[in-house]
Amino acid sequence: MAHKASDRILDLHNFGEFGGVNPSISDSSTYTFLSAKTMFDTFEGNTEGCYLYSRHSSPSNLYLGEALAALEGTETANVTASGMGAITAVIMQLCNAGDHIVSSRTIYGGTYAFLKNFIKKYNISTSFVDITDLESVENAIKSGTKMIYCESVSNPLLEVADIKALSRIADKHGIPLVVDNTFSPLSIAPAKLGAHIVVHSLTKFINGTSDCVAGAVCGTKEFCLALKDVNSGAGMLLGSTLDSLRAASILKNMRTLHIRMQKHSFNAQFLSERFEEDGLRVVYPGLPSHSGHELMKSQMVPEYGFGGIMTIDVGSLEKANALMELMQKENLGYLAVSLGFYKTLFSAPGTSTSSEIPVEEQETMGLSDGLIRFSIGLDDDIQRTYDMMKNCMLKLDILARDKVVL
Numbered sequence: 393m394a395h396k397a398s399d400r401i402l403d404l405h406n407f408g409e410f411g412g413v414n415p416s417i418s419d420s421s422t423y424t425f426l427s428a429k430t431m432f433d434t435f436e437g438n439t440e441g442c443y444l445y446s447r448h449s450s451p452s453n454l455y456l457g458e459a460l461a462a463l464e465g466t467e468t469a470n471v472t473a474s475g476m477g478a479i480t481a482v483i484m485q486l487c488n489a490g491d492h493i494v495s496s497r498t499i500y501g502g503t504y505a506f507l508k509n510f511i512k513k514y515n516i517s518t519s520f521v522d523i524t525d526l527e528s529v530e531n532a533i534k535s536g537t538k539m540i541y542c543e544s545v546s547n548p549l550l551e552v553a554d555i556k557a558l559s560r561i562a563d564k565h566g567i568p569l570v571v572d573n574t575f576s577p578l579s580i581a582p583a584k585l586g587a588h589i590v591v592h593s594l595t596k597f598i599n600g601t602s603d604c605v606a607g608a609v610c611g612t613k614e615f616c617l618a619l620k621d622v623n624s625g626a627g628m629l630l631g632s633t634l635d636s637l638r639a640a641s642i643l644k645n646m647r648t649l650h651i652r653m654q655k656h657s658f659n660a661q662f663l664s665e666r667f668e669e670d671g672l673r674v675v676y677p678g679l680p681s682h683s684g685h686e687l688m689k690s691q692m693v694p695e696y697g698f699g700g701i702m703t704i705d706v707g708s709l710e711k712a713n714a715l716m717e718l719m720q721k722e723n724l725g726y727l728a729v730s731l732g733f734y735k736t737l738f739s740a741p742g743t744s745t746s747s748e749i750p751v752e753e754q755e756t757m758g759l760s761d762g763l764i765r766f767s768i769g770l771d772d773d774i775q776r777t778y779d780m781m782k783n784c785m786l787k788l789d790i791l792a793r794d795k796v797v798l
């Protein structure tokens with residue numbers, strides 16, 4: 393087996409029906425059987441390679457699943473219609489009414505809202521903890537705790553989770569560590585570091601073209617089959633199924649993920665170093681000033697860098713909004729949520745993607761009003777981008793002219 397995840401993805405070859413270099417796209421919701429017995433066995437989950445109904449599995453979804461398992465180094469992977477479809481299925485599968493979850497408090501807004509509000513209906517409670525404080529993580533575990541949940545690099549504050557240490561705590565208590573690796577595909581391999589289940593929003597870097605939403609659960613065969621069980625699987629029964637046509641297009645995009653991640657990271661590293669030198673409050677795990685810098689270094693694959701996301705705190709929401717509007721006017725990127733696009737995307741998370749989090753809680757997390765989250769694009773001449781961004785900041789007095797060496 394190839395040592396590198398990128399080569400493991402490229403080594404997969406599933407030819408199309410007529411020898412096409414890409415696998416054929418399955419264009420059917422249902423499949424015929426030559427014998428009634430095989431149909432029965434397939435229902436029971438016994439017949440590998442047989443397809444029953446496309447909510448259960450389809451050839452195109454299995455091909456994409458194979459690539460995701462190759463990416464994360466897990467036994468297998470299931471794909472879903474969105475990242476939230478993957479995350480909610482995992483949580484519903486692992487928890488019964490009355491159970492408890494220990495989760496990082498700095499997570500994607502949708503996941504936070506699901507854990508904080510939605511699953512109350514099932515009397516499932518969550519303790520939100522500072523994931524970098526291992527003692528508080530362990531102290532939060534109680535008898536009904538069914539999982540530890542975190543993001544390898546968190547949204548939007550870019551906290552780095554110590555996956556090895558967290559997996560040791562999980563193992564000690566006999567519960568799974570579930571890691572959302574959306575921000576750091578290829579650079580961090582949570583399963584290799586001890587995570588039991590890895591979830592993704594494919595919508596972001598993995599697909600990279602901002603043309604669809606999709607998700608994945610990477611884990612053991614046992615868990616992924618349980619998710620698909622026709623009688624009790626949360627994946628199968630909650631019905632968040634990815635369409636085959638989309639699975640096929642995401643698979644094609646995944647083959648360039650390694651090149652894109654290198655460029656996203658290179659550009660984000662370049663800009664974060666320059667803007668920090670200019671005196672701005674920049675948060676990027678690739679900066680030695682970042683509290684998770686050494687930890688990230690110790691658990692990443694260096695050539696993919698520290699990722700494409702950085703934040704800059706420009707002091708106030710008014711300044712943040714003015715800067716984002718000006719940068720969009722100058723064609724430096726788009727004022728939009730989401731990430732992983734070829735074009736730089738920026739948003740103020742406090743009022744957008746993290747707006748599910750109450751204002752007081754945003755404050756204790758360090759999520760300030762003037763924070764802009766950047767998903768740095770694939771600009772080829774990043775010096776030019778830096779010069780143009782700096783001009784926008786000078787115009788709005790975000791950078792003082794006397795502080796900048798022109």
Ligand SMILES: *Cc1c(COP(=O)(O)O)cnc(C)c1O
Pocket residue numbers: 474475476477500502503543547572574575592593594595596605606607
């Ligand atoms: C976007 C995102 C999600 C949700 O994924 P969708 O595809 O939008 O459902 C989950 N986790 C993280 C870290 C994300 O950035």
